[in-house]
Amino acid sequence: MTHTAFAQRLIDAVGVDSVLTATDDIAPWLADWRGMYRGNAQAVVRPRTTEDVAKILALCQSTGTPVVPRGGNTGLCGGATPDASAQNVVLSLDRMNAVRSLDTIANTMVAEAGCILEDLQRAARDANRLLPLSLAAEGSCQLGGNLATNAGGVNVVRYGMTRELVLGVEAVLPNGEILHGLRTLRKDNTGYDLKQLLIGSEGTLGVITAAALRLHAPTPVRQVVIAAVGSPRQALALYELLFAECGPRMQAFEFFTGECVDLVIANVPGVRAPFADRHPGYVLIELADTANEAALAALLERVIETAIERDLCADAVVSSTLGQLEAMWKLREEISEAQRADGPHLKHDVSLPIEAIPDFMASAEARVRRVCPQVRPFIFGHFGDGNLHYNLSRPAGEAPDFMTKHGEAITAEVLDEVARHGGSISAEHGIGQLKRSYFAKYKSPLELRLMREIKAVFDPAGIMNPGKLL
Amino acid sequence: MTHTAFAQRLIDAVGVDSVLTATDDIAPWLADWRGMYRGNAQAVVRPRTTEDVAKILALCQSTGTPVVPRGGNTGLCGGATPDASAQNVVLSLDRMNAVRSLDTIANTMVAEAGCILEDLQRAARDANRLLPLSLAAEGSCQLGGNLATNAGGVNVVRYGMTRELVLGVEAVLPNGEILHGLRTLRKDNTGYDLKQLLIGSEGTLGVITAAALRLHAPTPVRQVVIAAVGSPRQALALYELLFAECGPRMQAFEFFTGECVDLVIANVPGVRAPFADRHPGYVLIELADTANEAALAALLERVIETAIERDLCADAVVSSTLGQLEAMWKLREEISEAQRADGPHLKHDVSLPIEAIPDFMASAEARVRRVCPQVRPFIFGHFGDGNLHYNLSRPAGEAPDFMTKHGEAITAEVLDEVARHGGSISAEHGIGQLKRSYFAKYKSPLELRLMREIKAVFDPAGIMNPGKLL
Numbered sequence: 060m061t062h063t064a065f066a067q068r069l070i071d072a073v074g075v076d077s078v079l080t081a082t083d084d085i086a087p088w089l090a091d092w093r094g095m096y097r098g099n100a101q102a103v104v105r106p107r108t109t110e111d112v113a114k115i116l117a118l119c120q121s122t123g124t125p126v127v128p129r130g131g132n133t134g135l136c137g138g139a140t141p142d143a144s145a146q147n148v149v150l151s152l153d154r155m156n157a158v159r160s161l162d163t164i165a166n167t168m169v170a171e172a173g174c175i176l177e178d179l180q181r182a183a184r185d186a187n188r189l190l191p192l193s194l195a196a197e198g199s200c201q202l203g204g205n206l207a208t209n210a211g212g213v214n215v216v217r218y219g220m221t222r223e224l225v226l227g228v229e230a231v232l233p234n235g236e237i238l239h240g241l242r243t244l245r246k247d248n249t250g251y252d253l254k255q256l257l258i259g260s261e262g263t264l265g266v267i268t269a270a271a272l273r274l275h276a277p278t279p280v281r282q283v284v285i286a287a288v289g290s291p292r293q294a295l296a297l298y299e300l301l302f303a304e305c306g307p308r309m310q311a312f313e314f315f316t317g318e319c320v321d322l323v324i325a326n327v328p329g330v331r332a333p334f335a336d337r338h339p340g341y342v343l344i345e346l347a348d349t350a351n352e353a354a355l356a357a358l359l360e361r362v363i364e365t366a367i368e369r370d371l372c373a374d375a376v377v378s379s380t381l382g383q384l385e386a387m388w389k390l391r392e393e394i395s396e397a398q399r400a401d402g403p404h405l406k407h408d409v410s411l412p413i414e415a416i417p418d419f420m421a422s423a424e425a426r427v428r429r430v431c432p433q434v435r436p437f438i439f440g441h442f443g444d445g446n447l448h449y450n451l452s453r454p455a456g457e458a459p460d461f462m463t464k465h466g467e468a469i470t471a472e473v474l475d476e477v478a479r480h481g482g483s484i485s486a487e488h489g490i491g492q493l494k495r496s497y498f499a500k501y502k503s504p505l506e507l508r509l510m511r512e513i514k515a516v517f518d519p520a521g522i523m524n525p526g527k528l529l
Numbered sequence: 530m531t532h533t534a535f536a537q538r539l540i541d542a543v544g545v546d547s548v549l550t551a552t553d554d555i556a557p558w559l560a561d562w563r564g565m566y567r568g569n570a571q572a573v574v575r576p577r578t579t580e581d582v583a584k585i586l587a588l589c590q591s592t593g594t595p596v597v598p599r600g601g602n603t604g605l606c607g608g609a610t611p612d613a614s615a616q617n618v619v620l621s622l623d624r625m626n627a628v629r630s631l632d633t634i635a636n637t638m639v640a641e642a643g644c645i646l647e648d649l650q651r652a653a654r655d656a657n658r659l660l661p662l663s664l665a666a667e668g669s670c671q672l673g674g675n676l677a678t679n680a681g682g683v684n685v686v687r688y689g690m691t692r693e694l695v696l697g698v699e700a701v702l703p704n705g706e707i708l709h710g711l712r713t714l715r716k717d718n719t720g721y722d723l724k725q726l727l728i729g730s731e732g733t734l735g736v737i738t739a740a741a742l743r744l745h746a747p748t749p750v751r752q753v754v755i756a757a758v759g760s761p762r763q764a765l766a767l768y769e770l771l772f773a774e775c776g777p778r779m780q781a782f783e784f785f786t787g788e789c790v791d792l793v794i795a796n797v798p799g800v801r802a803p804f805a806d807r808h809p810g811y812v813l814i815e816l817a818d819t820a821n822e823a824a825l826a827a828l829l830e831r832v833i834e835t836a837i838e839r840d841l842c843a844d845a846v847v848s849s850t851l852g853q854l855e856a857m858w859k860l861r862e863e864i865s866e867a868q869r870a871d872g873p874h875l876k877h878d879v880s881l882p883i884e885a886i887p888d889f890m891a892s893a894e895a896r897v898r899r900v901c902p903q904v905r906p907f908i909f910g911h912f913g914d915g916n917l918h919y920n921l922s923r924p925a926g927e928a929p930d931f932m933t934k935h936g937e938a939i940t941a942e943v944l945d946e947v948a949r950h951g952g953s954i955s956a957e958h959g960i961g962q963l964k965r966s967y968f969a970k971y972k973s974p975l976e977l978r979l980m981r982e983i984k985a986v987f988d989p990a991g992i993m994n995p996g997k998l999l
Contacts, residue, residue, distance in 0.1 A: 164769045165883040165915075187773055209718050220716060223693060236975050245914040246690060246880040247953035248679050248729055249960060249968055250998060251980050255725030259718055276776030299634045303657055306746030306819035307777040349776035354824045410716040413635040444715040445635075483717035490719060498719055505706050510721050512986040516979065528720060 065122060066102040069148070072114045077154075079103040088149045091140045092132050096492060098141035100127070103149040109229060109237060109268045112150070116266065116522075117235025119148055125525050126150050126233070128262035130204025131175065133196035135408075136491025138208065138261045142526040152203045155268060158182050166274040167226060167243040172203025172267050179272075188274040191218035206267050209259035211487030216443035217310050217347075218275065220487070221258065227271040228254045232264075233518045243271045256513065261489055262524040264517040278310070278347035282359045283384045286372035287338035291417040294342050294442060297371045298413070301344060304362045308355070311345040312443030319394045319439050326397040330390055334374050342372070342442070343391050394439050398450060402459050404437075405466045407449040409477045410486035416447065419480045426472040427451065431465055446486040449473055474501070490528045498528070535592060536572040539618070542584045547624075549573040558619045561610045562602050566962060568611035570597070573619040579699060579707060579738045582620070586736065586992075587705025589618055595995045596620050596703070598732035600674025601645065603666035605878075606961025608678065608731045612996040622673045625738060628652050636744040637696060637713040642673025642737050649742075658744040661688035676737050679729035681957030686913035687780050687817075688745065690957070691728065697741035698724045702734075703988045713741045726983065731959055732994040734987040748780070748817035752829045753854045756842040757808035761887040764812050764912060767841045768883070771814060774832045778825070781815040782913030789864045789909050796867040800860055804844050812842070812912070813861050864909050868920060872929050874907075875936045877919040879947045880956035886917065889950045896942040897921065901935055916956040919943055944971070960998045968998070 062070075062080030070078045079085050080102045090097040106112045119126050127141040129151045141147040152173040159169040163186050170179055176197040183190040192205060194212035204210075206228065210221045218224065227242035240254055257267055288294045294314050301309055317339050323330050333341065348355045356377075363375045378384035398404055411419050420438065427434055433454030440447040451469060453461035462469075474484045478501050490498045499507065510529055517523075532540075532550030540548045549555050550572045560567040576582045589596050597611040599621045611617040626643040633656050640649055646667040653660040662675060664682035674680075676698065680691045688694065697712035710724055727737055758764045764784050771779055787809050793800050803811065818825045826847075833845045848854035868874055881889050890908065897904055903924030910917040921939060923931035932939075944954045948971050960968045969977065977999075984991075984999055 162882075162884055163773075164765050166772060167882075209722075211716050211718075215715060219693075220718075222722070223689075232975075238975055238979075239973060240976075242951065242953070243882045244880050244951075244953050244956075245685060246681050246911075246916045246956040248681075248690075248955045248957055249953055250729075250972060250976070251726055251734075251983055252679075252692070252729055253976060253979055256721055259720075259722055264721075276773055278776065295634050302636060303633075303746055304819060306748065308819075349774060349778075351824065351828070354821065358821070410714050412632075412637075412713045414632055441716075446716045481712065481714075483712070483714050483719055485718045486714075486716040487718055502720060503709060505702075505708055506710075506720070506723060509708075509723055509986065513721055513983065516982040516986065 063101045065124060068118055069102055069104055069115060072118055073104065073106055073111045077105050077107065077111065085149070088129065088151065089141060091134065091137050093135070096137035096140040098147065099143050099145050100141050100147040100149045101145055103151060105151045105154050107154050109231065112231045112266055112268055113235040113237055115150060116231050116233050119522050120233045120235070120520050123520055123522065124148055125522050127524055128152070128203070128207065128266050130172070130201035130207070131196065131199045133200040134204065134208060134491060135488045136493035138489055138491030138527050139204065140492070150266060152201060152268070159269065161186055163188060165243055168272045168274055169241055169243070169269060170202055170272065171269045172201060174202045176200050176202060176205060183274050184277070187277055189277045190272060191275055192221055192224060202270060203267050206258050206270055207260065207262050208489040211446065213311055213441065215441060216312055217307060222255070224273050225254065225258060225270055226273055228257055228267050229269040230257050230265045230267045233520060233522050238265070241269060241271050261491060261528045263514060263528050264523060276349050278349055280348045280350060280352045280355050281384060282346045282355050283378040283387045284344050284359060284363060284375055285333045285387050286342045286344065286363070286366065286375040287334055288340045288342055288372050290339060291420050293371060294340055295414065295417065297342060297366055298443060300366055300371060301362060305346055305358065308346045308348050309344065309443065310347040311343065313343040313391050313439070314340060314442035315391060315394060315439035316340050316437065318435065319437050320390065322401060322437060323390060323393045323397040326400040327393045330393060333376055333390065338373060343387060391439070394437065398437055398452060401452055403462050404450055404452040405462045405469060407470065407473050408486050408488045409447055409449055409473070409482055409484060410445045411447065411477065411480050411482035413442070413445045415480045415482070416442065416445070419476060419482065423449065423473055423476040426476055427469055430468050430472055434469065492527060495528065533571045535594060538588055539572055539574055539585060542588055543574065543576055543581045547575050547577065547581065555619070558599065558621065559611060561604065561607050563605070566607035566610040568617065569613050569615050570611050570617040570619045571615055573621060575621045575624050577624045579701065582701045582736055582738055583705040583707055585620060586701050586703050589992050590703045590705070590990050593990055593992065594618055595992050597994055598622065598673070598677065598736050600642070600671035600677070601666065601669045603670040604674065604678060604961060605958045606963035608959055608961030608997050609674065610962070620736060622671060622738070629739065631656055633658060635713055638742045638744055639711055639713070639739060640672055640742065641739045642671060644672045646670050646672060646675060653744050654747070657747055659747045660742060661745055662691055662694060672740060673737050676728050676740055677730065677732050678959040681916065683781055683911065685911060686782055687777060692725070694743050695724065695728060695740055696743055698727055698737050699739040700727050700735045700737045703990060703992050708735070711739060711741050731961060731998045733984060733998050734993060746819050748819055750818045750820060750822045750825050751854060752816045752825050753848040753857045754814050754829060754833060754845055755803045755857050756812045756814065756833070756836065756845040757804055758810045758812055758842050760809060761890050763841060764810055765884065765887065767812060767836055768913060770836055770841060771832060775816055775828065778816045778818050779814065779913065780817040781813065783813040783861050783909070784810060784912035785861060785864060785909035786810050786907065788905065789907050790860065792871060792907060793860060793863045793867040796870040797863045800863060803846060803860065808843060813857060861909070864907065868907055868922060871922055873932050874920055874922040875932050875939060877940065877943050878956050878958045879917055879919055879943070879952055879954060880915045881917065881947065881950050881952040883912070883915045885950045885952070886912065886915070889946060889952065893919065893943055893946040896946055897939055900938050900942055904939065962997060965998065
């Protein structure tokens with residue numbers, strides 16, 4: 060027996076097959092998938108039921124044992140990786156992966172925290188419904204992590220963040236009490252909306268074990284257009300027109316600079332430039348509807364005609380086949396891969412008031428260039444919801460470790476400009492360990508105090524995910 | 530001088546023209562509009578700025594003076610009426626009624642708490658945008674009250690409750706600190722979402738002074754249909770079809786029983802039955818879109834044909850003119866007035882998981898009839914979001930005060946059935962004074978404890994709206 064006396068108590072509580080303690084067994088649970096963070100733990104527990112989660116947490120609280128909840132380990136901020144303490148218990152929800160119910164009248168799905176997002180999307184689709192939460196990690200991320208981080212993704216412009224898809228949650232508090240909040244109601248004005256605190260709390264208040272989600276109507280009819288723009292400001296004017304004319308059909312409104320397209324064409328085989336001429340910027344717009352492909356195509360054609368007449372874009376190409384549609388998305392989706400192929404670089408996941416994006420882009424670039432004149436910005440993102448991936452690659456000819464040396468100084472400039480424009484230093488990835496110092500810097504003292512006191516209400520012993528967020 | 534020494538301190542802080550103390554001056558502020566509740570106060574303050582609100586609250590907290598925030602006084606639960614204490618200060622936001630900004634690129638509006646909802650709807654419309662919050666009291670209710678109660682209304686099935694329209698709030702805490710949270714961001718994952726606590730808190734945590742709201746695309750193209758159904762279960766099957774086929778175009782899905790239509794025809798001049806035959810139930814569906822009336826009409830026609838083929842409704846009539854459309858809505862909207870004309874009655878604003886509505890209607894009626902066999906139910910509501918107005922009128926031939934005597938026993942049966950079906954005892958009106966005992970009965974001890982401890986974080990002196998909600 061190599062495990063601690065406390066691990067034996069966990070085994071006594073939830074069974075030996077739910078507790079890992081051998082060094083080799085727990086090693087895979089101690090690091091994040093990118094290898095940026097590594098920690099320590101005395102045990103990994105993998106409960107099968109909400110009641111088991113309650114037993115584990117009560118035991119941890121009574122002994123002051125820190126607990127690190129863990130979903131699919133796809134986070135980008137180290138939020139699910141334990142710190143260096145050998146006392147940590149990693150609590151994995153992966154075995155709680157049942158869809159408890161799916162209702163096509165109420166349009167709700169009740170699913171457990173360990174469900175993989177792609178499986179839930181499929182379950183909805185099989186019932187002729189849409190679970191619109193969609194992000195790059197959907198093949199391995201888990202619902203519990205999506206809720207704990209209020210995940211965003213590509214459909215936020217239409218359907219909102221994870222928070223907007225949640226009708227109720229079941230959660231366990233650190234003292235082992237179960238919050239039975241799996242309501243499927245659209246309207247329920249009975250006191251403070253406690254689930255809103257748990258959503259986005261990054262495992263610092265308790266453990267979400269299941270959620271009731273809203274489903275939407277499927278939108279099988281799709282149209283995609285790529286438009287060439289002369290500037291971010293022109294892209295905004297185009298957004299304004301599309302929003303008014305197409306309303307809820309607008310499923311995506313993505314922006315990327317000419318430099319991004321150059322980079323993709325140079326680094327990813329088989330991708331072609333969208334137009335004969337090179338343009339300063341590009342916008343990819345997807346419209347989607349429940350039915351009537353001809354009407355959607357006619358609407359898009361009419362709007363693009365108007366846009367060209369009003370000089371809101373220089374040129375545009377509409378997908379007429381599914382192959383063309385996929386090729387257009389590929390151009391956008393390969394930007395990250397192309398930048399990776401180009402070498403180490405600096406990422407910033409920020410959001411801005413949409414109308415401030417052009418000013419921000421100009422002033423942030425000026426500040427960054429004062430620190431590093433030859434840096435190469437590759438800026439793209441979900442323009443329609445104000446979310447920019449403000450990424451920077453090293454100057455041509457510099458060594459690959461350039462950003463390791465200069466990254467912190469550049470990031471300080473970028474995030475300061477974000478704050479100055481009323482933006483957010485973390486649009487969709489959360490805080491975790493990565494952005495904790497910037498979080499403490501840019502939140503007001505009042506907000507920080509309220510958050511700490513709320514934390515103390517839920518977790519008076521301070522055992523939940525120490526070293527993350529607050 | 531008739532006012533108290535404390536009132537003099539208020540005058541010193543915010544100016545004599547912002548403080549009312551004479552008995553006649555404050556009398557109109559001491560009762561709710563229906564005359565169900567009446568209280569007392571030493572002063573009414575009407576600040577013009579957020580800074581004045583901060584001064585007032587700091588002064589009240591330092592002296593333990595209770596504060597009752599007040600909007601347009603259109604609430605139905607006594608939430609804005611002071612209790613009997615002569616120490617109360619009523620804080621009216623009515624002078625803070627500026628639209629601080631309106632942006633048609635970001636699709637946001639920043640407005641102060643005292644703005645009347647109808648004025649905000651108009652401001653949005655003038656800018657070719659839609660503020661979809663819409664309810665009967667919109668001509669006099671104020672934004673601050675809408676936020677404090679998380680108001681619902683007729684468009685929830687499409688756009689959600691007030692909460693879903695709020696991007697940020699500015700609020701003053703009881704100690705006078707200002708929470709500067711007027712962010713206009715769609716994506717902002719930086720810690721606990723504090724604004725969610727203030728929304729729906731009924732003035733018990735602090736005072737919301739302004740909010741950043743999301744605007745939607747205007748939907749000038751409308752189609753309305755009334756369908757006859759044989760049962761609530763058939764109405765649900767019809768809802769399921771409409772949801773899948775029409776998706777986000779479904780703006781309203783209202784249900785009312787044949788008894789409701791009989792009552793309207795008997796009591797409201799100029800309203801005609803929708804069909805030659807009388808039916809057990811009726812559904813009113815509104816579709817709305819940004820453009821293309823012909824496509825919307827064709828969609829509705831196709832879906833109704835399918836519904837009749839599949840026996841999901843017995844008959845249907847579609848509006849072909851604006852006059853017909855308005856007449857259809859009148860039939861639905863006059864139910865409350867018809868019931869009022871019929872005499873005193875009992876109202877319940879409840880919500881249910883949508884799929885549970887037919888079972889609830891059957892079992893609630895059985896329980897109600899055990900208490901009072903001859904009671905007359907008039908049931909209608911926003912079926913599409915699970916919200917039922919479960920109203921009951923006295924048996925034929927009984928005296929008008931019948932419900933005063935028997936109402937409490939009947940309400941206990943109705944709300945118990947709501948709770949048994951996983952519903953909410955207050956769908957959109959909140960708790961206030963009216964439903965406080967039922968709130969304490971049906972919320973779990975854990976939820977009540979968390980709410981009380983959160984209240985203590987925001988309002989440690991307990992001055993905010995005493996006797997309401999918690």
